[in-house]
Amino acid sequence: MNPALLWRVTLWVMLMSGLATTQEPDSARLRRAVELQQSGHFDEAIADYQAFLKVHPDAAGVRSNLGAALAAEGHYAEAEEQYTQALKGLPDNYGIRLNLGLAYYKAGDIKQAVREFEMVYGALPETQPDSRRVALLLAECYLRQGENDRVVTLLDPIATAGPDDPALDYFLGTAFLHQGQTERGALLIERLLQNGDTAEAHMLMAYTQYQAHNKPGAIKEVDQAIALNPNLSEAHSLRGRLAFLDSDLKGSEAEFSKALALDPNSFDALLWLGTLLREEGRLRESQKELGHAIELRPKDVRVRYQLARLYSDEGEDSRAATLLEELVKDDPQYTEAHRTLATIYFRLGRPDDGRRERKVAEELNAAIQAKDEQRGRELTK
Numbered sequence: 001m002n003p004a005l006l007w008r009v010t011l012w013v014m015l016m017s018g019l020a021t022t023q024e025p026d027s028a029r030l031r032r033a034v035e036l037q038q039s040g041h042f043d044e045a046i047a048d049y050q051a052f053l054k055v056h057p058d059a060a061g062v063r064s065n066l067g068a069a070l071a072a073e074g075h076y077a078e079a080e081e082q083y084t085q086a087l088k089g090l091p092d093n094y095g096i097r098l099n100l101g102l103a104y105y106k107a108g109d110i111k112q113a114v115r116e117f118e119m120v121y122g123a124l125p126e127t128q129p130d131s132r133r134v135a136l137l138l139a140e141c142y143l144r145q146g147e148n149d150r151v152v153t154l155l156d157p158i159a160t161a162g163p164d165d166p167a168l169d170y171f172l173g174t175a176f177l178h179q180g181q182t183e184r185g186a187l188l189i190e191r192l193l194q195n196g197d198t199a200e201a202h203m204l205m206a207y208t209q210y211q212a213h214n215k216p217g218a219i220k221e222v223d224q225a226i227a228l229n230p231n232l233s234e235a236h237s238l239r240g241r242l243a244f245l246d247s248d249l250k251g252s253e254a255e256f257s258k259a260l261a262l263d264p265n266s267f268d269a270l271l272w273l274g275t276l277l278r279e280e281g282r283l284r285e286s287q288k289e290l291g292h293a294i295e296l297r298p299k300d301v302r303v304r305y306q307l308a309r310l311y312s313d314e315g316e317d318s319r320a321a322t323l324l325e326e327l328v329k330d331d332p333q334y335t336e337a338h339r340t341l342a343t344i345y346f347r348l349g350r351p352d353d354g355r356r357e358r359k360v361a362e363e364l365n366a367a368i369q370a371k372d373e374q375r376g377r378e379l380t381k
Helices: 003-019 028-038 042-055 060-072 076-089 094-106 110-123 129-144 148-161 166-179 182-194 199-211 215-228 233-245 249-262 267-279 283-296 301-313 317-330 335-347 351-379
Strands: none
Touching: 028 042, 028 060, 042 060, 060 076, 060 094, 076 094, 094 110, 094 129, 110 129, 129 148, 129 166, 148 166, 166 182, 166 199, 182 199, 199 215, 199 233, 215 233, 233 249, 233 267, 249 267, 267 283, 267 301, 283 301, 301 317, 301 335, 317 335, 335 351
């Protein structure tokens, strides 16, 4: 996450937790709990809030304060429970709902975080300053789920109407580049560079070089991004991917491990590390990474393909065939899936099905080659 955005979000959480007040009697214990929380003594504040709530269980504002104190100590599941209980008493309090979303976000439950952030964003007027902050949180969550179209739909109007914002430019630029909109992505790279030599700008340039199949250029840019900010999970993930493509498996695994240490839910790192481990024959380790990846994105064709390959490597060809059959229905143009399915059909004693899938793969490959040749002729005109 962009450091400036993270700072703003952290400050905002602190402010929002301070806004959650109670209408219960002004007891000494409650005053003490608030003072302890404000001074950073969260463990003691938690104990006092819990004692107060035993007597006043319906004090929704106090539950929200307790949730904030628990989240500050990293007890996200308990914080989520308190925020949820608080919302039963204050269902229209967007500050509590936002904090619930942030607790889910910090715990790595991005789907639940998105649900809460969307409800908050939908309730806020566009003129409300908090609306922009929630939009950025939503955009990052959408990116982590691979939903680039939703990022563009959300942020493009804001970028057009408002002043430059490095976090917004980075999220939107990343979505553009993942969509193949390189010209629009390049414009946001320029805007980021105007704000200085940043890791985010180098990451966008790295994605541009990667998509142009310029591996040396991509490596140069991503290395500069890591030098400027070694805590960017997506930078280590991309660096690992580039090392993998250069057959530097040891270096690749190290970079993916760094990415996952920074963000255990980095889908790309999980997918590529799982693929690397499978190709090295480390099937149990591969199953762990790919299993986590498919939990994050159950419809992603790449992780479904790698899982099918893993099942086949484990001798479960029938299970692999079932997964590949579902995959090619969802993505009929996935050439490698057809080719792998053909091989598995032959092993299963289904030669007619195998020949059919092999023919489909050959036709798809011929179409890709013809398209590449046509593009080459147009470039030489």
